[in-house]
Amino acid sequence: xxxxxxxxxxxxxxxxxxxxxxxxxxxxxxxxxxxxxxxxxxxxxxxxxxxxxxxxxxxxxxxxxxxxxxxxxxxxxxxxxxxxxxxxxxxxxxxxxxxxxxxxxxxxxxxxxxxxxxxxxxxxxxxxxxxxxxxxxxxxxxxxxxxxxxxxxxxxxxxxxxxxxxxxxxxxxxxxxxxxxxxxxxxxxxxxxxxxxxxxxxxxxxxxxxxxxxxxxxxxxxxxxxxxxxxxxxxxxxxxxxxxxxxxxxx
Amino acid sequence: xxxxxxxxxxxxxxxxxxxxxxxxxxxxxxxxxxxxxxxxxxxxxxxxxxxxxxxxxxxxxxxxxxxxxxxxxxxxxxxxxxxxxxxxxxxxxxxxxxxxxxxxxxxxxxxxxxxxxxxxxxxxxxxxxxxxxxxxxxxxxxxxxxxxxxxxxxxxxxxxxxxxxxxxxxxxxxxxxxxxxxxxxxxxxxxxxxxxxxxxxxxxxxxxxxxxxxxxxxxxxxxxxxxxxxxx
Numbered sequence: 001x002x003x004x005x006x007x008x009x010x011x012x013x014x015x016x017x018x019x020x021x022x023x024x025x026x027x028x029x030x031x032x033x034x035x036x037x038x039x040x041x042x043x044x045x046x047x048x049x050x051x052x053x054x055x056x057x058x059x060x061x062x063x064x065x066x067x068x069x070x071x072x073x074x075x076x077x078x079x080x081x082x083x084x085x086x087x088x089x090x091x092x093x094x095x096x097x098x099x100x101x102x103x104x105x106x107x108x109x110x111x112x113x114x115x116x117x118x119x120x121x122x123x124x125x126x127x128x129x130x131x132x133x134x135x136x137x138x139x140x141x142x143x144x145x146x147x148x149x150x151x152x153x154x155x156x157x158x159x160x161x162x163x164x165x166x167x168x169x170x171x172x173x174x175x176x177x178x179x180x181x182x183x184x185x186x187x188x189x190x191x192x193x194x195x196x197x198x199x200x201x202x203x204x205x206x207x208x209x210x211x212x213x214x215x216x217x218x219x220x221x222x223x224x225x226x227x228x229x230x231x232x233x234x235x236x237x238x239x240x241x242x243x244x245x246x247x248x249x250x251x
Numbered sequence: 252x253x254x255x256x257x258x259x260x261x262x263x264x265x266x267x268x269x270x271x272x273x274x275x276x277x278x279x280x281x282x283x284x285x286x287x288x289x290x291x292x293x294x295x296x297x298x299x300x301x302x303x304x305x306x307x308x309x310x311x312x313x314x315x316x317x318x319x320x321x322x323x324x325x326x327x328x329x330x331x332x333x334x335x336x337x338x339x340x341x342x343x344x345x346x347x348x349x350x351x352x353x354x355x356x357x358x359x360x361x362x363x364x365x366x367x368x369x370x371x372x373x374x375x376x377x378x379x380x381x382x383x384x385x386x387x388x389x390x391x392x393x394x395x396x397x398x399x400x401x402x403x404x405x406x407x408x409x410x411x412x413x414x415x416x417x418x419x420x421x422x423x424x425x426x427x428x429x430x431x432x433x434x435x436x437x438x439x440x441x442x443x444x445x446x447x448x449x450x451x452x453x454x455x456x457x458x459x460x461x462x463x464x465x466x467x468x469x470x471x472x473x474x475x476x477x478x479x480x481x482x483x
Binding site: 053079081082086090092093094106109154 | 373380393396
């Protein structure tokens with residue numbers, strides 16, 4: 001089951017610097033949305049606000065039945081986070097735990113499932129990301145791409161209805177990007193989870209996203225179907241950004 | 252030309268053995284008490300309650316600043332006056348040594364916890380864990396690995412510091428040896444023997460700490476997301 005996400009007029013500032021200037025958008029259940037934009041455009045901050053990793057000043061976040069404002073209780077925030085899987089740019093696996101332990105800790109502790117079930121589930125998700133054979137390794141024995149795939153499996157093991165992916169290939173060597181994107185592509189094609197993807201991989205965004213949002217200086221400049229955004233954007237700022245990015249990319 | 256007389260050492264070896272046993276016992280008690288106390292102080296220092304945090308800071312600075320010898324004498328002579336309780340020299344030594352050690356343990360524990368990147372904390376929170384759950388499941392197990400080498404160093408120093416207890420006549424190695432000197436007038440042989448006995452006690456500890464350190468380094472090289480390529 002996937003859930004609707006509604007972001008309503010979210011504002012966030014760091015001192016005098018307003019990084020989110022009243023952002024609003026919504027994502028339909030099962031939809032895949034890619035957020036693109038330059039570094040410093042506020043896209044990662046936006047994503048972090050959705051599951052309250054970054055506190056914001058005003059506005060509200062709705063995920064399914066949950067509607068949370070900046071002064072939401074810790075209890076509600078935790079309930080929200082359980083529904084949302086978050087994958088970080090730097091993987092953030094726990095180095096003192098094996099791959100399996102990374103996957104079963106949160107489900108056993110928070111969803112109250114027993115170890116046998118948790119392990120079965122972990123095996124299932126590791127198989128999906130193609131890393132079942134690494135189940136008893138420590139993260140430090142894995143390549144960056146493998147670590148990131150484990151991180152995706154760890155997020156999936158909580159059965160989230162929403163998945164937020166924060167520049168998940170930016171810390172990877174170029175030759176490892178493909179294996180991670182392949183996994184995400186498969187998840188996206190199931191349309192069982194609502195996906196919000198912050199990414200610099202334009203080709204990937206064009207392929208998997210149902211819609212693309214372009215952010216710049218803390219505002220949403222433009223939103224539309226990938227074909228439209230990438231080949232015929234309405235806004236001059238979008239055009240300039242894409243020209244700059246795509247000429248480097250050999251798109 | 253000085254005439255060394257080593258037979259003396261073998262005649263009185265029971266003095267060194269008994270002294271060493273008291274030294275070890277004193278150190279073990281001070282290490283246990285100091286570690287428990289220091290860990291509590293470290294968490295007090297990290298408390299969100301400003302007053303608790305300030306008190307912990309004051310405690311750490313106070314007991315790091317006072318020389319152990321001064322603290323030892325102070326505890327031994329002042330506690331009986333303040334609390335109307337004649338504290339034994341041994342207990343006063345345990346107390347003074349552990350108060351001093353706890354301040355250093357507190358700083359070691361705090362630094363080890365703070366050395367774990369906040370991204371480790373976030374990845375737990377993002378899954379829906381409470382800050383306490385993240386602390387006990389994710390942060391502390393990693394921090395313990397970081398603090399073990401430093402703690403081992405502190406414990407080894409503590410064994411040497413315990414010789415200060417001789418000042419208030421605790422029957423540990425140095426004090427027993429001083430008495431022996433006053434009876435035999437052979438300070439050079441006896442102090443040499445004392446040095447050797449300390450060496451015998453400390454070398455195994457150094458060896459253990461090295462083994463532990465190597466073991467910890469082997470089971471996980473923390474990656475914290477960095478791209479250490481081992482697979483190709």
